[in-house]
Amino acid sequence: MSKGTLASAAILAVAAIAATAATKSPGRGLAAGARTAALRFAPEQGGAPQPSTTQMVLKRKAPVSSEVLKVKLPHPQEADLPNGLHLMVLEDHRLPQVTFQIIIPGAGGYFDPAGQVGLATYAASMMREGTTTRTSPQISETLETIAASLNVTASLSGMSASMSGSALTEDFDKLMELAADVLLNPGFDAGEWDRFKARTRAGLVQQRANPGFLAAETFNRVVFGAHPASRVAPTAASLDAITREGLAAFYRAHYVPDHAVAAFAGDISLAGARQLIDARLAGWKKAGAAMPTVTDPPPMGVPKVSLVARPGSVQTTLYVGTQSMRRTDPDYAALSVVNRVLGGTMGRLFRHLREEKGYTYGIGSAFSATLYRGSWTSSTSVRTEVTEAALTDLLAEIAELRDTPVPDSELADAKRAIVGSFARDLENPQQVLGYYLDNWTYRLPADYWDTYPARVMAVTAEQAQAAARKYWAPDRLRIVAVGDATKITDTLKKQGELDVFDADGKRLQ
């Protein structure tokens, strides 16, 4: 067990559970053949204004290179196949391994019928539980003997299912043979489904002990209402309502190549990938399915405060957030920048609520933006005694960004943090491919990532403030707390009308 200085993403991002499909915040990525150039910033020397905080002092004696490596991400090679499948390959021979991902729009939990929340998620999970010719243990044994991975997943709120896997180059063909069998011939065996349900039931119980889960569940319900975006976990009742026949029917209707993409990164060429698909996925035929569509969540209801009573808690887990935007919204860069100022690593929330006040180990904010409006959340866990002070300060930090333009130097730092991190993405081809999968999913222009740094750098203090005013308006913010209700109920009542739930999600008052 090891302990660190900054909260890890896993600890901090209770938001990860809440995040709907995918905000790929700049910070992933690779590439052979990438090029870098320089973007020069005015050097900031002594005398430059400091970001406001009492626990940070910039002596500016350290030798900082004032140039920011402007990284041009390598582009994948692409092709369209006759069955509708789009092929993307990011060729990179630095390491003897290959990663692939097949994304199938229409097969995500967004399309679950009423009363069967979890159908798409479970259909995806069950695909690995045996094919018409291989048992579940046979698949596991084959995969793990070659140290390969193969997973099929579909989130409860997303519009797509995703099959992904990786293997050493020498074993990649074997992996694709298995992947094709899983994709084309899943068995949905009744005995395996019973076993799967038993395992899943235990997880449904266990997750209710986790304060981050409870906060995300309530937050999403408050922000998204009954829209599919609200789904965080299925219930025991919906699990019971799903049958193996239902899984098989969902699979048949939705796992079609018509609008899907197959993406490869690593030690493989476009021709090699094409050859593999022709050899292994020839049986995946066009179904004539229409492109699935989604709608935005409805506007949020009247502002309320929610409390989930978790007896025994020594901390209060706080979420303050709202609906955000679609991925293609013109405000995306501006919200990214102002969010970086507020809740990015070493941003204002961290400097003020952790470093100055010592309320918490970790705090931050993040947003998701997809084909439909996602969410923006700031989140933290604080010791019970300081719940009121921490919530007040958190709201004050958000208000400050609405009311006052970000000082030039702090704004420049936030933009440089976003743009500068692209260099690190070049270590990992899979991450760069992720950017281009975003291009495909959200139909972004081909040069989107080439021009993204310039768009970030162009965000002005006025635009950042306008984004804060628009998205973080007081009547748009929703507050959710998970903790010891006997100690924090009065505090929360001061913030507005209060709904109280127990840890099983049942309304108490």
Added chain:
Amino acid sequence: MTISLRRLAAGLCAAFTGLGLAAAPVRKIQFTDTRLKNGLRVIISEDHAAPVFSIAVSYNVGSRDERKGRTGFAHLFEHMMFKGSENVGQNEHPYLMFMNGGTMNGTTNKDRTLYYETLPANQLDLALFLEADRMRSLAITKDNLDNQRNAVQEERRLSVDNQPYGRTFEALEDLAYENFAYEHSVIGSMADLSAASVDDVTAFFKTYYAPNNAVVGIVGDLDAKATLAKVQKYFEAIPKQPSPPAVDMTEPPQTEERRMTLEDPLARLPRIDIAYKVPPGSSPDTDPLSVLATILSGGRSSRFYESIVRQKQLAPSASASSDETRGPGLFNVAATAAPGKTLAELEAAIDAEIARVKTGPIEAWEIEKARTAAKRSLVTSLGSSLSRATLLAENALFYDQPDRINTQAENIAKVSAADVQRVARQYLVKTGRTVVLTVPKPAAARGGL
């Protein structure tokens, strides 16, 4: 400044055909290994694949060096390392890192304290300057100490006190070890964290944060020779200190099973944790123990998963892992009982699988699985400059073998089924184990809200 990236092999390799490629050996990691005049060990490895580099500074101090009444101190101290030094302001280090496209953190375990950064290639001087300045001249103040004490106490609440099973692991180590070095947790107790003083910080810094008590690993898009010159420029004037006292890691032999039951008001399902004593990471038995853990619980083809999770449905998951620590380690087994199942059933099933691995056949594919997993993990570490910088520094610090990064997969490949059975019989014995049962405190006792 323009950095041209090498087009590594792109277009030079034959197109991948997807058919019957022979297994290629994984390339060796090349590095230089130098000791500066003040005793600082510096390991540098060039890799021009991406315009970044990582630096890992591993100090030879962990919670095992703490004394009674000061548990959690090594980690609390780690937090102090971000609060400034002679030429660096409070929190300026992390601020400069993140605002220049980098990432960084510090992390403490029983055996060492590690600080690391990954940055764009043009910020090498920045990283070296910041690491050297705090090694030379940490700003030790009461204000900084009180401030980080709060953050660490919240970290304890977040990761231990407010989590289901949060106290289980502490209880397990407390019961399993008799030697104080490993008996207490890294995060430490609230009372000890409150008791830490500025004098403690000053003494700890002088004793442990000396150049001769650290290893620096640097990997990435840099020139090894020029980088070493820079390291000398920034670090070599930092004075050497007397070697810190050696830690007595002697653990008396365990002669009978230790067992306790813990009530947990935050847990919903009962859980069993079993810890068997195993030798330090430097032992030749470490690799067979690692293969044993893979056979028992590595992935879904593992024995625990197939039998306990899938067939008997006693638990949603069951894990086994073997510590690789500088002192005596633990082979940890953990599982949560599925609703309606008892810990007694679960324990019996775990014991049955452990008995079976000792006496029954081990399949060839199970050994092959451990071999390929080690190879894959090596390839993965080749894709991350940070992973290599960390491994090079730690292997030098712990074993005086930075090259272990290159030999680990080969050594795992040499492990036979007979080796695995031998270590299972030797170490996975009831008289050498500690069992902690965590049971949910009944809902009635939790109080209404």
